[in-house]
Structure formats: structure tokens, C-alpha cells
Amino acid sequence: MSMDIEAAEMIEEFGDTFTVTRRAAATFSAGIATAGATSTLSIYAAIWPASGRDLQRLPELRRSLETRAGVTATQLLVGGQGATNEADMITIDGALWEVQQCASWPNVPGFWAFMVQRPNAG
Numbered sequence: 001m002s003m004d005i006e007a008a009e010m011i012e013e014f015g016d017t018f019t020v021t022r023r024a025a026a027t028f029s030a031g032i033a034t035a036g037a038t039s040t041l042s043i044y045a046a047i048w049p050a051s052g053r054d055l056q057r058l059p060e061l062r063r064s065l066e067t068r069a070g071v072t073a074t075q076l077l078v079g080g081q082g083a084t085n086e087a088d089m090i091t092i093d094g095a096l097w098e099v100q101q102c103a104s105w106p107n108v109p110g111f112w113a114f115m116v117q118r119p120n121a122g
Helices: 003-014 052-056
Strands: 016-023 027-029 032-034 038-049 067-072 091-092 097-104 111-119
Touching: 003 038, 003 067, 038 091, 052 067
Parallel strands: none
Antiparallel strands: 016 038, 016 091, 027 032, 038 067, 067 111, 091 097, 097 111
């Protein structure tokens, strides 16, 4: 069985549909920020609690925040990519989670591994 089929099967087996809010970067005028436009899209993803190994990939000050990892066939955006967008937000169980990392899954074209955190948890 090829890796592509295994990745697709994993998402199908453990996945669900999630809403992503995509946010354009804020603009500034006279030092005042105006939020950028938003749009929403639905993705299919498998998401689970992040492991200790996952947390090691985050900056030290972010390791104590509630974190989840996942895979999807949709590339998610993190903040500051060319300063054209803010990080995507994913709604999980009614709460907003911010995409911290998203990278193509090694040797599996078309699949993306990501980590999200609750920015206002606690």
C-alpha cells in the first residue's frame, strides 16, 4: 500500500469536517490597525492532542498552551507568510484554534501536517 493511500485512509478513518477562517493581514493608517477581510472554508482533517515530541517543535514559550496536531489535504496558513495574512483559525468543538505550523507531509504529496493552539485558553 502506498503512503498516499495510508494518509488518505487515516484522515478518512479519524477525520471530520472543520471550518477554517482565513484572515487577511491588518492594514494600518495613522498607527491604527484595521482588521483584514475574512473568508471561511470547510476542510476535512484528522486532529488529536499533541504529543510531547510535537510540543518540542514549538517555541519554548508556546509549549505550555493547549495544542493539537493533525493532518489534512488542505494547506493551512500561518501568520506572516509574506505579510499578506494572519494565521488561519480552525473551529474545533466550538472554540477557535490558531494554526501555528503547517508543512507538507514528507514523501506524501498533497497532505499537510499542522499544529493548532487555543490563543485565549485559560
